[in-house]
Amino acid sequence: MPGAARFAVETPPPADGSTRARTGLLELNHGVVETPQFMPVGTNATVKALDPDEVAAAGATIILANTYHLYLRPGHERIERFGGLHRFMGWDRPILTDSGGFQVVSLGDLRMVDEDGVTFRSHIDGSTHRFTPEHAIAVQEALGSDVAVAFDQPVVPSSPREVVADATERTHRWAERSLAAHKRTNQALFGIVQGGLDPELRAESTQVIASLPFDGICLGGLAGDETPEQRDATLDLAVPLLHDDPRPRYLMGLGSPADLLEAVHRGVDLFDSVLPARVARNGQLWVPGGRLNIRNQRHLDDDAPVQDDCPCPLCRRFSRAYLAHLFRADELLGYRLATCHNLTFTLDFMARIRAAIRAGTLPASMPELRLRAGRSSGSAGAVKSA
RNA sequence: GGGUAGGUUGAGCAGGUGGUGAGCUCCGCUGACUGUAGAUCAGCCGUCUUCGACUGUGGGGGUUCGAUUCCCUCCCUGCCCA
Numbered sequence: 001m002p003g004a005a006r007f008a009v010e011t012p013p014p015a016d017g018s019t020r021a022r023t024g025l026l027e028l029n030h031g032v033v034e035t036p037q038f039m040p041v042g043t044n045a046t047v048k049a050l051d052p053d054e055v056a057a058a059g060a061t062i063i064l065a066n067t068y069h070l071y072l073r074p075g076h077e078r079i080e081r082f083g084g085l086h087r088f089m090g091w092d093r094p095i096l097t098d099s100g101g102f103q104v105v106s107l108g109d110l111r112m113v114d115e116d117g118v119t120f121r122s123h124i125d126g127s128t129h130r131f132t133p134e135h136a137i138a139v140q141e142a143l144g145s146d147v148a149v150a151f152d153q154p155v156v157p158s159s160p161r162e163v164v165a166d167a168t169e170r171t172h173r174w175a176e177r178s179l180a181a182h183k184r185t186n187q188a189l190f191g192i193v194q195g196g197l198d199p200e201l202r203a204e205s206t207q208v209i210a211s212l213p214f215d216g217i218c219l220g221g222l223a224g225d226e227t228p229e230q231r232d233a234t235l236d237l238a239v240p241l242l243h244d245d246p247r248p249r250y251l252m253g254l255g256s257p258a259d260l261l262e263a264v265h266r267g268v269d270l271f272d273s274v275l276p277a278r279v280a281r282n283g284q285l286w287v288p289g290g291r292l293n294i295r296n297q298r299h300l301d302d303d304a305p306v307q308d309d310c311p312c313p314l315c316r317r318f319s320r321a322y323l324a325h326l327f328r329a330d331e332l333l334g335y336r337l338a339t340c341h342n343l344t345f346t347l348d349f350m351a352r353i354r355a356a357i358r359a360g361t362l363p364a365s366m367p368e369l370r371l372r373a374g375r376s377s378g379s380a381g382a383v384k385s386a
Numbered sequence: 387g388g389g390u391a392g393g394u395u396g397a398g399c400a401g402g403u404g405g406u407g408a409g410c411u412c413c414g415c416u417g418a419c420u421g422u423a424g425a426u427c428a429g430c431c432g433u434c435u436u437c438g439a440c441u442g443u444g445g446g447g448g449u450u451c452g453a454u455u456c457c458c459u460c461c462c463u464g465c466c467c468a
Contacts, residue, residue, distance in 0.1 A: 102421045123423035275420040370420040
């Protein structure tokens, strides 16, 4: 509902155009979020491997949960009976729920799209389920998240233009239906821009979604197979179209430090991604300048912490050798400590970016921050060297 | 000492009863992961000059055109009996 989120730009971008980055305060039902901000992902009402205190200690003020997953298990009605998602999962800060639209893409051949909605086969037991914009909103209202998101149809960026156009136009119709269905007054509703990498479609989608009374604007379909250059170009196109818009801009699904930095520089306020947590579980730690793969043999005899100046539970207390041992032994503590570290690194990095914006030094600090972020990803590096 | 079952690439196995054994699972090494069907996946994992080639079935003999397979002998391991 309009009014369920109040967003105030704190530090506007400078008039000289050297950056579109800004800081702001996003006031939601369960608290205030400083932007630019990163939201750790807790798909199944848990940030994998961590308890809520650890998530908060890592610096998170808002997390993301998933409508589709929680609808299937344990069921949104059950969560509602227990007093809503916050109480159920023991997290009393803001929560944003993704609408389940992304599963249209990620579940591959387990779904069929038509104009009215999407028919899914459950990834858990194969049973058939139906999601429409109205249903996606109803589930999110039952969950009681601070921010609900309109049901959309993402497309992979490399799809043929007609496929992108078709999905984008349907996303617009579904956006209006999501708005019409949404009734909960203490829950904000964000709309999603699609349009792929096509400049015309992206511009049109940005204008259509921005014309609707959403509380925030999500930029979707940019966490796929596009290159960093294509993504930057798309942001450089879309964000200026929102120039005078007072609402927060949320780039869905990106989370490498390099990607966060470049997108903030281009005017994005909010992010979410599975990446820091998943990568941690798979043994890679984010450190200033790049990644450290704790499974590498050389760490077995290294008594140093993963990162000297890091305040996380891993770095405060344990050596690389110990973490390397935990991963080799498949011990659960390893996953937990690594996840704490990568989230701490990510959220600290966002805090550094906010500080630079407030101080008016972001453009000057970009080289240093880029150095700290390291590469965007391995595949991006491979693209560059190809 | 007698009997019996075995000895295959780090470990554990598969296969092969005369016609080209590099196949699997672990372990190990490296990489990937971006609105989580992911504590997952991929590549490598005998040697080399690596789109190919070579070597390798405990050691030594023998039979044979050809032996990992059949025969002899030795060594080693498990189990049973003394």
